[in-house]
Amino acid sequence: MTKGKVTICMGFEGSANKIGVGIVTSEGDILANPRETFITPPGTGFLPRETALHHQQVIVPLVQKCLKEANLTPKDIDCLAYTKGPGMGAPLVSTAVVMRTLAQIWNVPIVPVNHCVGHIEMGRLVTGAVDPIVLYVSGGNTQVIAYSEKRYRIFGETIDIAVGNCLDRFARCLGLSNDPSPGYNIEQLAKKGSQYIEMPYNVKGMDVSFSGILSFAEDTVVKMLKKGTATKADLCFSFQETIFAMLVEITERAMAHCNTQDVLIVGGVGCNKRLQAMMKIMADERGGVLYATDERYCIDNGAMIAWPGLLAFGQGDTIPVEESSVTQRYRTDDPVINWRDD
Template sequence: MNPTNYTQKIIGIEGSANKVGVGIVTEMELIANTRATFHGEPGEGFRPTEVARHHQRILPDLIADAFEQAEIKDASEVVAIAYTKGPGMGAPLQAGAVAAQALAMTLGIPMVPVNHCVAHVEMGRSITQTRNPIVLYVSGGNTQILNYSRKKYYILGETLDIAVGNCFDRLARVLKLPNEPSPGYSVEQLAKQGTKLFPLSYSVKGMDMAFSGILTQISKQGKALMSQKDTKYSAADLCMSLQETVFAMLIETTERAMSVTNIAEVLIVGGVGCNLRLQQMMQLMCDDRSAKLGATDARYCIDNGAMVAHTAVLMYKNGVYTNPYEGCEYTQRYRTDEVEVLWRKGEQLPNV
């Protein structure tokens, strides 16, 4: 990307899970961001093949809408097509990768394979203007505490079993809460009515966490409630109890990472990151430490094509791109710390 030509555009396609999005950015601004979500019925999840078919059907319209939003008149304005390489669910990832490859081959331009997790971080850093924060990345499939050092985002702590967002999704399924706009949002709204705390285990190991035991406990109580065998705790109580417990774990481990690295800046990213209760609890911790909190809303926390396109701009400028005629690699397992962060040259983690 020519740094003197700010009209050059990169298109980003995100489709690692049940959300699919197309974003278009220049080096200076976001000019298009379209998105659609596959929803299962209340009480149900979603199968990767169903999600992939949804993405395949909707992507042509999303791409067309994004082109219209960006007012692209000449295809030569587009210099690259970016896509989510991983991590994520195999079939949806493939749908996005193939669409990106077809578009890149049509336009005769390179592709930029983007790590989904890194894209969340870079979008969050850009929106909140946080420089070198401790990053709490929380979503349906990932829970990690990250920080940059030596050209990589190192994982200081993470879940040892399932992601925190998966806990919310599973409880929503047990309680048959709406999947629109998301099961996590339904849990968040119902939790506001909770008054009685259901005791749950608290599993923190240094800066790592474990949530499967908590999920087993809350699911058992939820099933007892739905079958009317035990109505001592309402659905709102269970949602509130799950939030308060797992968020306390996330705050504790994030604060420990801040203490170890001597960093006074936190960034929350990922779909669960737009939960206002999590942001409120994190703000209280940051206030105690005189630290800065960076947080965004659903436009940027939830999976979107703009974050892929934005990260691709950084990668493309540093020579990271591929030939679409040589294939479009994607993988369900793509660790955050596997990515060489070439665009943050010279930055170093304090005291490391």
């Protein structure tokens, strides 16, 4: 990156059922960030093959829309960043193939980005958070993270399924719509709940387990609905309160361990207003600050890949096209964070 020159990166994100293309400048300006979501019928999830086909059908129009919104041409793009992983194999590959093709046509460098790091850096950019404890909650990941010595260190995580996956499967159990997302529909229904039903609470040190509460939901919830002893709203309310309390507990423990008062929530589940409210109560009691964003940046998007791509590009971290592979398993603490000096 030439000193003093504003550089521009286009980022590609397609690790799950969202496909996004974003353009960000080295000054942190988000010029465009369109995305599309693959939505399946109620009671179903999204499979890799069908998700990849969706991404293949919409990604080129998304690139065109992104350039138009940013009022740029391919000649203005200095580098392309893409999600290397983690994520679903077929969607990751479909997205990477398009990025790889454009990089050769446009003759620009390629930067691989860790999906989880993308969420963190996007959150830091949008909120202004400097060095908070990070709660990363999404469909495929649940981790409590802190930065130290050029890496994002994982202090706690799920030992079975991710919180977003847990919410999705609970919504499936209740027959809730996948439009715009299962978690959002649970959140809205939970606001109408008034009866708290005790559910399994599984915190194991710094880690959490969601399989127990999900099994309880899949077995007991159906019986309660049939008997009329609870409503769907009551069940959504109780489910949210329980799993979010678990997340707040392990986050506070990490904050105490790292002597940090501030917390940043990232990932698709981080949009949930109830989770944000519960976390804010805890942060306020510790004299700290809660940093959170809305669905524009919490949910998977292209800009969250473009921004850390630019940061890495500034350090010369580019790769040749033949090395632009993807991986379904790519830990948050794997990549070296060369752009941070604190």
